[in-house]
Amino acid sequence: MIVGTAGHIDHGKTALVKALTGVDADRLKEEKARGITIDLGYAYSDLGDGRQLGFVDVPGHERFVHNMLAGATGIDAALLVVSAAEGIKPQTVEHLQILDLLGLDRGVVALTKADLADDDELLGRMAEIEALLCTTGLAGAEIMPVSALTGRGVDELKARLLALGESARNTAGFARLAVDRCFVLPGAGVVVTGTAHAGEIRVDDRLLLTPSGLEARVRSLHAQNRPAEIGRAGERCALNLAGPKLSREAVRRGDWVVGPELHMPTDRLDVRLRLLASEPQALRHWSPAHVHIGAAHVMGRVALLRGDRLAPGETMLAQLVLEEKVGALAGDRVILRDPSATRTIGGATVVDPFGPPRNRRTPRRLAELDAMAAWDDDDLLGRFLALEAGHADLARFGLAHNLRQAELERMLAAANGVRVQGFGFLEATLEAARRDIADTLAAFHENSPDAPGLQPERLRLAMRRRFPVPAFRALLEREVAAKTVALDGGFVRLPGHSLRLGARDEALWRKISADLARERFRPPRVRDFAQTYGEAEPQVRKLLRQLARLGRVVEVAPDQFFLRPAVAQMIAAADALGPDFTAAQFRDRLDNGRKVAIQVLEFFDRHGITVRRGDLRRTVPQKLGQYGPPPG
Incomplete structure (x- = not known):
């Protein structure tokens, strides 16, 4: 199971993770110097009985919420951290809102720095936290006083986290891992890390990076910080990748490593969107927003589908129109922040990752989205x-x-x-x-x-x-x-x-078809038939066009009709000339005169049967059977 920390800056998240695992999750030089977490940190607790807890430690400063979101979307349970000395602070509230919008309902609250408060103060803080949790998915979560300095409650907290159970992510689907970090190891090459959201990844698997489409082979992998042959959904994995165009610069946070079957980048997500009740005003149609999905962060617009305003605390179908393509599937959770990226405004669940660019508000489309809303x-x-x-x-x-x-x-x-x-x-x-x-x-x-x-x-x-x-x-x-x-x-x-055909038309057709068969490559024209058989020219033309609709004859040029089998024979004759034949060669092959030969070849050009380059033509193999096989 992957546990993610959440909480205000300087409330002891990183110190608590170190007390639980023995690992200092602050890995950057600047983090050490400033004493704050800036980017995501990772730590693992091996319990010695085959069980293991993985921790994603997130920054608590408001300026780094985008980094917090990159890690939060991959966690199975939350460890909400509140300082007993300071109580609930702004980022406590925003982080809890994010956890709730992500649908997390498993977690524990750690009341840290318990050594700095007496029992009455602790009880007061616990009452405040219970009130804050009561309208979220973490309502009823256990609140445990702990101290990373003295060790108070640390073992009990670890046991409580284990009791939450294992990850419930889907291992049956195709592989899907959200990349939150990429670096190069000397002698190994490109390494990406992230949480596997679905399926299994094995050594030597050939995968794709989404949205770029770059190919990658898994040379080796670590799952939960251990060398492994298989990484499964719900585990944090490090993949050593190799590929013809793969480089550190070609991979970025927010990419997905997926099975080839799942590579379908999209920039239109149909979602069920909830605006936070704490928002000061309604969200308007086509409002800009920062969109966070998986570990990706892109700009987009919110197209509301059942009105032009979404009131605080309400839910509505919407389409997120993104400025960049991302990887997304039904059921993915999305977090929206305001255009200045100063606060979280709402969250969404993807209903259809491939939303249509048109007709998105029609009753038929809305009924489809309503039916798909229960995606699981x-x-x-x-x-x-x-x-x-x-x-x-x-x-x-x-x-x-x-x-x-x-x-x-x-x-x-x-x-x-x-x-x-x-x-x-x-x-x-x-x-x-x-x-x-x-x-x-x-x-x-x-x-x-x-x-x-x-x-x-x-x-x-x-x-x-x-x-x-x-x-x-x-x-x-x-x-x-x-x-x-x-x-x-x-x-x-x-x-x-x-x-x-009427009796008269049938009799006329018998005569014309005999002439067409006899002069198969240089047939008479409509006016010729009219003069020969004493018929009105419009009547002959109407009859032949009627027969053309039935597929018995083909009008190659105006008023120039061929029997359909004769057209198939002419196509075969052109193909037999080989590549790059001339009109003169085609004319000589059929002995039908230059004018008729040119008309036939222009007909072939229009229908893609031949391709012309200058004075030369060649047949297109896929079109040779367009008018049936030539008669034997």
């Missing part, structure tokens, strides 16, 4: 799938909540959900979507019997429930595979629907 609830996925959106992007959901694939599938099964490609749906939603697609197509066929069907995007927009494009594509492919709908030439139709 086993039924979270089920509640989310039952919302109006009707689906979940499983990869994004798993990333936001640090879920391995097996755990994600378990949650989906518990919700009676179904995976369709990368999306989760309830069975009832799938059935409703199937009926919606069928009903929409049936109505279209009834109103437009001479049309081949609906293009996929028009179908999506016409449905009663409008799914995002990727989710709709997954649903449509499922229905095509189940043969409840058919996809012909870029149009979706019901299986029983087919475009029937």
Whole structure:
């Protein structure tokens, strides 16, 4: 378990940690000279029975609250320190507010310098502290008089801290460590230290630094100040890292060392925000603030989502729009300080680490955030799938909540959900979507019997429930595979629907298709067919464009139609010429004349089938099958 100190400057935090562990946590030369803690200090108490307490000693001066916050977000329990000689002071209050905003409900209060107060004074101080704690998560915490000078109560305090229990951090997810210190050791290289928030880190693991994305391999590690092969969530770890671009300057406090699966930096956090009751006035929409998350400290703006003012003591959904990208996951705690960084103003819990830049205040989005607010609830996925959106992007959901694939599938099964490609749906939603697609197509066929069907995007927009494009594509492919709908030439139709040409159009098409097959690489134009068969030119054009929508012919140039298999053959012929062929080589290969050859090649250029550089072209391998395989 990691215990973090908290309290006003000169109330004896560092001396108490030394009495508990035998280690002086003040490591900087300036700290020794000035007699105050400036940055984070670390100490460990080995109890000899396999158990161990780790301590993060934080500075108490108001100027160094940003350093205190870098260490406080990684602790499991609080050791609130109050001097019996001075009692509650300003930083006592602010540190306690921070602990409460971080959701800490395990801790002990050490009433230090007990040798400087008599029993009545101690009882008075304890009553003051109880009153201060009563509205926080540490309400009811034991208050223990101690003296680092005489040793009074130190052993009892250590026993009480051990009785709080071990860290409850998640070891099942992917590895995640908040970096609060980086330095270089001669002969070893870059070393980062921090608290592991989730998962396990092993020697030789290949990890990433977030937000930079730098690769790093774990050469060796220490967990709780001991050499180890594995560092687990809830332990303080020192990682000796190696990487091609890794240096002391490339790593900074606030970075995360994560499994590659968790590397997704973000600058928009949807949160549930609480403004402290002690604030003198309401927080306005788009107010600037200092944002502390993990060990990171960035500037940002607060976009309120259910109004333009948040009153002191109240809670509201908000989006934090940050000036820099950070690593964040659902459930992370955030501390906000005022623009001048002189006081803590509130705190938040991350609901969705990947907030949208638009439509963040719509009823649909707010309902999603309400459903996700209980981020650690086993039924979270089920509640989310039952919302109006009707689906979940499983990869994004798993990333936001640090879920391995097996755990994600378990949650989906518990919700009676179904995976369709990368999306989760309830069975009832799938059935409703199937009926919606069928009903929409049936109505279209009834109103437009001479049309081949609906293009996929028009179908999506016409449905009663409008799914995002990727989710709709997954649903449509499922229905095509189940043969409840058919996809012909870029149009979706019901299986029983087919475009029937009138007797006259059918007869004309038989003649035209024979001519197109005979002159496959240099077919007649629309006016030629009109003159040959005595038809009006607009009627011939309408017929061929109707057949183009069905995918039977392709309009390569205005009024110049080719059979679809002929287009596939021309693509194969171009590819057979090898890289960097000329228009003349293509013309000679097909013997279709320069004008038609140029029209065909320009069509290929427009559709990405070929890439032109000067007078030379080459085919694009990924596009060779765009019009089907060439006929054998």
